[in-house]
């Protein structure tokens with residue numbers, strides 16, 4: 001199902017609408033981590049107005065402001081229809097951040113108070129939060145089934161996301177807000193569709209998350225030298241959580 005023979009197709013959806021926080025870097029990181037392992041990667045940038053290709057292996061959706069987010073949702077079409085949903089049905093993976101997470105859900109309330117249909121790929125809805133925006137560093141302990149170390153990132157959102165029974169949270173928030181519904185969770189995960197409130201870009205700060213998503217589509221991955229990024233992670237976790245205490249966090 002790749003775009004070019006055996007190359008892995010990585011579609012970056014609507015960076016002109018959902019690119020405010022540098023989340024487009026997630027697509028670059030996926031492509032580079034594949035190339036380091038000898039895979040061919042074909043990045044496909046899908047701008048607003050372009051048709052979404054159904055044949056890619058990984059789809060990346062970033063964060064953005066309320067109005068562009070509603071425009072992006074409209075382009076994906078009614079819930080559970082369209083090329084993105086077809087791709088997921090065929091086994092493609094999706095990584096969505098903040099506005100992207102909200103857009104993949106059943107519905108969200110835009111800045112004008114109007115409810116907008118989402119893609120219906122994740123069993124969640126997003127409401128307008130009543131308090132101040134959630135802004136700042138976040139540390140998330142992923143659910144054990146994902147086998148990931150702590151996730152570091154930052155958040156900046158007004159939406160509050162409530163998960164339905166059809167999806168698992170990505171993890172539990174140790175610092176920050178995340179979904180903000182009182183459950184202490186961040187993000188959502190169902191099959192090969194994964195969403196989070198973490199910007200960073202999240203895959204730059206969390207290479208294990210990048211490799212989890214890549215592993216879903218290409219299988220086992222050879223290890224790569226992540227010494228530099230592990231040092232950066234250590235700095236971020238230290239800044240967010242304070243000095244490391246035995247067993248508190250893994251870089």
Ligand code: GLN
Nearest residue numbers: 063064098099157158159
């Ligand atoms: N517009 C959305 C909100 O404020 C998403 C923001 C974002 O993507 N950072 O909730």
